Amino acid sequence: MILTGGAVVRSLDPVQITGDDLHVTDGRIAADGGVERRDCSGCLVVPGNVCAHTHLYSALARGMPYDLAPPENFLQILQRIWWRLDRALDEESVRASALIGGMEALLSGTTTLVDHHASPNAIDGSLDVIEDALSSLGVRSVLCYETSDRDGPECAQAGLAENRRFIERERREKLPLARGLVGAHASFTLSDETLAACAAAARELEVGLHIHAAEDAVDERDSMALYGIGVAARLARAEALDARTLLAHGVHLDDREIALVHAANAFLAHNARSNMNNAVGRARLGALGLRVALGTDGIGSDMFEESRAAFFRLREDHSDAGPDWSLERLSQGARFVGAAFGERRFGRLEAGAPADLVVLDYATPAPLTTGSFPGHWVFGLGSRHVRDVMVAGEWVVLDRRLTRMDAQELAAGARVQAERLWKRLDGIGSHEFEPKGGRR
Numbered sequence: 316m317i318l319t320g321g322a323v324v325r326s327l328d329p330v331q332i333t334g335d336d337l338h339v340t341d342g343r344i345a346a347d348g349g350v351e352r353r354d355c356s357g358c359l360v361v362p363g364n365v366c367a368h369t370h371l372y373s374a375l376a377r378g379m380p381y382d383l384a385p386p387e388n389f390l391q392i393l394q395r396i397w398w399r400l401d402r403a404l405d406e407e408s409v410r411a412s413a414l415i416g417g418m419e420a421l422l423s424g425t426t427t428l429v430d431h432h433a434s435p436n437a438i439d440g441s442l443d444v445i446e447d448a449l450s451s452l453g454v455r456s457v458l459c460y461e462t463s464d465r466d467g468p469e470c471a472q473a474g475l476a477e478n479r480r481f482i483e484r485e486r487r488e489k490l491p492l493a494r495g496l497v498g499a500h501a502s503f504t505l506s507d508e509t510l511a512a513c514a515a516a517a518r519e520l521e522v523g524l525h526i527h528a529a530e531d532a533v534d535e536r537d538s539m540a541l542y543g544i545g546v547a548a549r550l551a552r553a554e555a556l557d558a559r560t561l562l563a564h565g566v567h568l569d570d571r572e573i574a575l576v577h578a579a580n581a582f583l584a585h586n587a588r589s590n591m592n593n594a595v596g597r598a599r600l601g602a603l604g605l606r607v608a609l610g611t612d613g614i615g616s617d618m619f620e621e622s623r624a625a626f627f628r629l630r631e632d633h634s635d636a637g638p639d640w641s642l643e644r645l646s647q648g649a650r651f652v653g654a655a656f657g658e659r660r661f662g663r664l665e666a667g668a669p670a671d672l673v674v675l676d677y678a679t680p681a682p683l684t685t686g687s688f689p690g691h692w693v694f695g696l697g698s699r700h701v702r703d704v705m706v707a708g709e710w711v712v713l714d715r716r717l718t719r720m721d722a723q724e725l726a727a728g729a730r731v732q733a734e735r736l737w738k739r740l741d742g743i744g745s746h747e748f749e750p751k752g753g754r755r
């Protein structure tokens with residue numbers, strides 16, 4: 316394939332733009348070659364976006380009925396919304412969620428999803444279901460099951476086993492588009508034994524641990540009350556904090572804990588809109604530093620929207636931040652995924668890199684240069700400009716339509732599953748789990 320006539324953004328950080336043809340051969344960007352041509356005149360060709368933290372299982376939850384008393388804090392949001400929803404999930408609703416989430420990702424220019432999954436009543440094989448749904452759409456993914464003690468020791472063991480089983484399968488079958496991590500929910504729902512088992516599995520399998528860390532003050536309070544140390548220190552003590560680790564949120568990490576995260580060179584997924592929506596506080600982005608990627612925490616997977624919201628929220632505190640901040644963050648997400656896939660060039664459109672890219676139909680109203688591109692990203696570009704999407708060298712969206720599946724059919728199937736899922740919710744009350752360290 317040869318993409319002709321477009322401005323090619325070879326790299327987001329640092330920004331590099333060239334005007335030459337882009338060649339794709341055998342699933343990778345190439346120096347030359349390709350036979351078929353795709354006219355990209357008047358378009359921008361950019362690396363595919365990465366969502367570094369999401370929960371596909373929430374895709375059928377939008378607008379779902381809610382009869383309990385309104386949640387007043389983060390813990391109640393989990394007890395009354397998400398820990399009810401996840402227990403209502405079965406294989407079919409997990410599949411429908413992944414298909415809808417994957418479809419929306421591609422149509423908004425996101426080519427890789429780093430997912431954190433929970434379905435306590437359908438654990439075994441759940442990662443296969445998600446992988447199958449995403450691979451059939453052509454979405455690249457990094458998957459894990461969120462091991463937790465909140466639903467009892469059997470679920471904790473089954474959760475960890477699911478991670479291990481999937482990682483072993485993904486390796487045995489050499490899945491082209493999926494990798495596994497060891498997933499864990501959060502410090503406050505993990506016993507020392509379970510956390511140690513997760514850390515040991517991650518070390519043994521040589522993968523990262525993907526875990527929520529200090530998303531809300533409740534996580535830090537629990538760790539301090541039970542162990543006398545903060546969440547990051549607890550992870551470090553369990554040997555669960557290293558350069559492969561992906562922490563989500565980190566809102567309540569203090570200076571000492573942030574220093575531990577830096578020392579470990581761990582990644583952190585910042586989820587600006589989710590933090591606002593759950594009123595958990597503001598992540599200290601200045602202190603958190605460079606290895607911060609962007610996630611949506613389940614609020615779709617439109618990274619144009621997420622990076623814009625994150626940027627404006629940042630600007631409220633740091634008016635000196637430039638729009639290149641958003642591009643640096645997206646590029647960190649690609650770096651994390653590249654590490655998971657063993658692809659050093661991942662996220663760049665340079666020879667040898669996996670050909671994950673997006674063609675944006677953008678009639679630029681102002682000069683588009685290396686210097687102005689970040690401004691276009693934050694103030695102009697959006698998922699409405701996504702025309703074509705390629706993953707691993709294959710077109711998965713052409714002229715704003717999925718190439719492998721029918722969007723209307725997927726939505727119709729999802730509506731059936733959503734209705735059944737919502738009905739099952741009626742029979743499930745607020746989750747009774749309370750942090751052992753107490754609420755206060």
Ligand SMILES: [Zn+2]
Pocket residue numbers: 368369370431527563612
């Ligand atoms: Zn999350």
